[in-house]
Amino acid sequence: MLKVTIDGQTIEVPEGTTILQAARMLGPDVAPPTMCYYSKLETSGGYCRTCIVKVTKGSEKDPRPMPKPVASCRTIVMDGMEVQNQTSPELLEARKGVVEFLLANHPLDCPICDQAGECHLQDLSFEHGIESTRYEFERRTFKKIDLGPYIQLHMTRCILCYRCVKVADQLTPQRYHGVLNRGDVAEISTYIEKAIDNDFSGNVIDVCPVGALTDKTFRFKSRVWFTKPSDAHRNCDKCSGKVTLWYKGDDVLRVTGRKNEFGEVDEFICNTCRFEKKRTSDWQIEGPSKVDRKSVISANHYSGNTVIPDFAFRVAENNKKIDDSPKGSNLLAMKN
Amino acid sequence: MVRKLLLANDHIPGIQGYEVYRKNGGYKSVEKAMKTMTPEAVVEEVKKSGLRGRGGAGFPTGMKWSFLAKPEGVPRYLVCNADESEPGTFKDRYLMSRIPHILIEGMITSSFALGANTSYIYVRGEYYYIIRILEKAIQEAYAAGWLGKNILGTGYNLDLYVQPGGGAYICGEETALLESLEGKRGNPRIKPPFPAVKGVWGCPTVVNNVETIAAVVPIVNDGGEEYAKIGIGRSTGTKLISASGHINKPGVYEIELGVPVEEFIYSEQYCGGILNNRKLKAVVAGGSSVPILPADLILKTAAGENRLMTYESLAEGGFASGTMLGSGGFIVMDESTSIVKNLWNFARFYHHESCGQCSPCREGTGWMEKILHKMVHGHGETKDIELLWDLQRKIEGNTICPLGDAAAWPVASAIRHFRQEFEECVMEEKIKNSIQF
Ligand SMILES: Cc1cc2nc3c(=O)[nH]c(=O)nc-3n(C[C@H](O)[C@H](O)[C@H](O)COP(=O)(O)O)c2cc1C
Ligand code: SF4
Ligand code: FES
Numbered sequence: 161m162l163k164v165t166i167d168g169q170t171i172e173v174p175e176g177t178t179i180l181q182a183a184r185m186l187g188p189d190v191a192p193p194t195m196c197y198y199s200k201l202e203t204s205g206g207y208c209r210t211c212i213v214k215v216t217k218g219s220e221k222d223p224r225p226m227p228k229p230v231a232s233c234r235t236i237v238m239d240g241m242e243v244q245n246q247t248s249p250e251l252l253e254a255r256k257g258v259v260e261f262l263l264a265n266h267p268l269d270c271p272i273c274d275q276a277g278e279c280h281l282q283d284l285s286f287e288h289g290i291e292s293t294r295y296e297f298e299r300r301t302f303k304k305i306d307l308g309p310y311i312q313l314h315m316t317r318c319i320l321c322y323r324c325v326k327v328a329d330q331l332t333p334q335r336y337h338g339v340l341n342r343g344d345v346a347e348i349s350t351y352i353e354k355a356i357d358n359d360f361s362g363n364v365i366d367v368c369p370v371g372a373l374t375d376k377t378f379r380f381k382s383r384v385w386f387t388k389p390s391d392a393h394r395n396c397d398k399c400s401g402k403v404t405l406w407y408k409g410d411d412v413l414r415v416t417g418r419k420n421e422f423g424e425v426d427e428f429i430c431n432t433c434r435f436e437k438k439r440t441s442d443w444q445i446e447g448p449s450k451v452d453r454k455s456v457i458s459a460n461h462y463s464g465n466t467v468i469p470d471f472a473f474r475v476a477e478n479n480k481k482i483d484d485s486p487k488g489s490n491l492l493a494m495k496n
Numbered sequence: 497m498v499r500k501l502l503l504a505n506d507h508i509p510g511i512q513g514y515e516v517y518r519k520n521g522g523y524k525s526v527e528k529a530m531k532t533m534t535p536e537a538v539v540e541e542v543k544k545s546g547l548r549g550r551g552g553a554g555f556p557t558g559m560k561w562s563f564l565a566k567p568e569g570v571p572r573y574l575v576c577n578a579d580e581s582e583p584g585t586f587k588d589r590y591l592m593s594r595i596p597h598i599l600i601e602g603m604i605t606s607s608f609a610l611g612a613n614t615s616y617i618y619v620r621g622e623y624y625y626i627i628r629i630l631e632k633a634i635q636e637a638y639a640a641g642w643l644g645k646n647i648l649g650t651g652y653n654l655d656l657y658v659q660p661g662g663g664a665y666i667c668g669e670e671t672a673l674l675e676s677l678e679g680k681r682g683n684p685r686i687k688p689p690f691p692a693v694k695g696v697w698g699c700p701t702v703v704n705n706v707e708t709i710a711a712v713v714p715i716v717n718d719g720g721e722e723y724a725k726i727g728i729g730r731s732t733g734t735k736l737i738s739a740s741g742h743i744n745k746p747g748v749y750e751i752e753l754g755v756p757v758e759e760f761i762y763s764e765q766y767c768g769g770i771l772n773n774r775k776l777k778a779v780v781a782g783g784s785s786v787p788i789l790p791a792d793l794i795l796k797t798a799a800g801e802n803r804l805m806t807y808e809s810l811a812e813g814g815f816a817s818g819t820m821l822g823s824g825g826f827i828v829m830d831e832s833t834s835i836v837k838n839l840w841n842f843a844r845f846y847h848h849e850s851c852g853q854c855s856p857c858r859e860g861t862g863w864m865e866k867i868l869h870k871m872v873h874g875h876g877e878t879k880d881i882e883l884l885w886d887l888q889r890k891i892e893g894n895t896i897c898p899l900g901d902a903a904a905w906p907v908a909s910a911i912r913h914f915r916q917e918f919e920e921c922v923m924e925e926k927i928k929n930s931i932q933f
């Protein structure tokens with residue numbers, strides 16, 4: 161076992177553990193945010209640079225600090241390593257830079273994006289970004305492309321995390337799906353728009369951190385925070401059949417994999433479960449899904465709006481700090 | 497007399513062909529290595545020579561070779577990096593087109609030292625005519641028995657292939673090169689693992705620049721110690737410099753490391769002074785990626801010592817007042833040059849060449865180019881200078897491969913040393929506006 165200290169908390173981890181995995185063992189509050197790493201996809205991570213951390217001590221043997229921030233998702237823990245994440249202002253500044261780069265060519269039109277409310281980039285910029293954009297040039301845009309009957313790709317929103325490419329590579333038998341061009345005109349494509357057509361293709365929707373890959377059977381049917389997630393399962397001969405159903409009233413609007421506290425699905429599900437089983441009678445219902453208090457989804461589903469997401473408190477507190485105005489003080493009073 | 501090791505026979509007519517090359521001492525290093533030395537002894541000579549990688553980073557070649565993993569039953573590979581695409585660098589092209597056999601000879605001797613039975617030369621796509629030259633040279637070498645099975649009766653086999661690239665700068669980064677060589681998209685790999693452990697086809701691989709491999713020929717012929725006598729300190733041997741810009745005699749020069757920069761620019765033997773007797777304004781000493789230095793700092797260090805053409809002397813003062821020898825792309829700018837315009841040109845290049853894997857480089861290079869475009873076309877604002885500075889700072893050190901740094905350093909150094917020009921550039925716009933109103 162190797163000892164590693166992250167933001168002052170020490171944990172012992174087996175050899176080969178990455179800094180990110182170690183941080184996740186300590187809990188979601190310590191773990192750096194991720195946009196491209198996905199624990200269920202091999203060789204994912206390393207691209208977006210959101211998860212960077214500062215290594216202030218390399219190891220017991222070689223205590224020298226690492227000269228540059230490292231991607232925690234792709235850096236292996238050494239015995240005695242010391243790492244700073246939230247506790248290094250310098251690092252937070254660098255991460256702010258990464259967020260700004262990710263947003264440079266991303267449309268800032270969350271109100272009309274179907275992913276809003278469950279978008280990792282939205283959460284990330286809320287927590288780590290700056291209030292306004294310094295990018296004053298035209299953003300790159302693409303036409304929407306249909307990847308088969310169920311999936312829509314809108315490259316305009318893509319942040320090139322490569323997760324869907326890894327899904328196509330690792331989960332589906334043929335890979336007609338990859339990256340074309342380079343630099344800031346690189347795009348995800350199914351080469352000559354060949355449909356990705358196989359039983360597990362729908363998982364590209366679940367792994368997409370933004371609104372680039374969306375479910376055509378659900379697009380614009382409802383804002384996610386007006387839907388209510390419920391865990392359910394069915395006997396499926398292709399996948400585990402364990403899913404989350406998203407209800408509006410009595411209707412199942414969509415089916416997704418079950419996501420954990422890091423926004424990753426526990427198990428990949430097949431297209432039959434995802435796209436073709438939209439009646440409650442198709443499923444054994446297990447009960448309401450656990451929704452992270454941080455999520456805006458928690459704002460609306462339970463009666464009486466009693467659950468107020470954490471971020472609302474943070475906004476209120478920030479406002480108070482800035483101009484000591486009474487903005488949000490009602491909210492703060494509710495918290496106490 | 498200046499010693500030349502790589503270009504010594506450059507003046508001999510017909511040196512491009514096998515017969516003339518062989519008659520002038522060609523392929524002696526192969527004979528010497530295979531008949532009188534063990535592979536380890538060749539590595540040892542390269543270590544003694546103090547040779548450092550000529551591709552840009554200057555990493556000691558002998559040390560790189562000794563890091564090569566040697567697991568039982570796994571093939572090893574030598575890959576020559578002939579992707580030469582750094583703006584201002586054209587020495588490999590010169591060497592390969594004039595004396596192709598020195599590279600082939602170096603590849604054979606080096607492959608023997610590393611125990612590689614298959615080796616590749618990865619050539620940038622735009623050098624299509626060089627690909628033909630190299631292929632002809634390889635055919636000649638096969639015909640003469642320097643390549644193939646049981647070379648010189650030693651039982652050692654070697655096949656050598658030329659792989660054309662698609663014309664991407666990023667495929668000069670060694671791991672992107674390996675991906676491209678394998679027929680994939682040329683994206684740099686995330687390291688570790690390093691090529692010495694897992695390179696091409698997942699096997700241990702050494703990647704070296706053309707000039708590095710060619711230098712192995714004189715090192716084996718004359719011995720590492722002889723080689724190390726040339727140069728100063730840890731900068732041993734000779735170096736090919738691609739000299740371009742506002743000079744009287746642009747071209748490729750083989751220098752002994754240690755020549756004073758001033759002599760290199762002004763002597764008749766090399767650049768022959770500044771064009772039209774104008775004044776020197778700035779120099780980019782090692783290819784577009786290295787920091788630009790103003791005339792006073794390129795001729796003398798901040799401490800007032802003469803700047804020499806060595807790895808150490810050019811780096812003296814760190815990035816605050818120094819630069820790097822890099823790949824030896826020596827770009828000279830006279831007083832008529834606009835630093836801002838030149839920087840825009842560089843920024844355009846990096847934007848075009850970023851592979852797009854990591855967000856700071858993918859988005860940052862384009863952003864910087866757009867700001868500079870705006871400035872050059874007279875629409876810049878004072879805040880843009882600070883924004884540029886902030887962006888380069890947030891790219892540097894925060895990317896998968898060094899292309900991000902390479903895009904950031906020219907911006908940082910131009911602002912550091914020529915801020916006034918940027919200010920004038922945005923001021924002019926203000927004045928224009930005030931006239932309009
Ligand atoms: C963006 C980028 C482009 C590069 N281009 C080249 C190149 O064209 N030729 C080259 O020899 N090295 C190039 N390099 C350096 C190589 O990665 C590698 O360090 C070099 O080939 C090692 O050879 P050496 O040790 O003989 O210098 C490049 C590096 C980067 C980051
Ligand atoms: S730094 Fe640029 S070129 Fe290098 S891997 Fe990242 S995006 Fe690609
Ligand atoms: S999550 Fe680690 S680099 Fe993207």
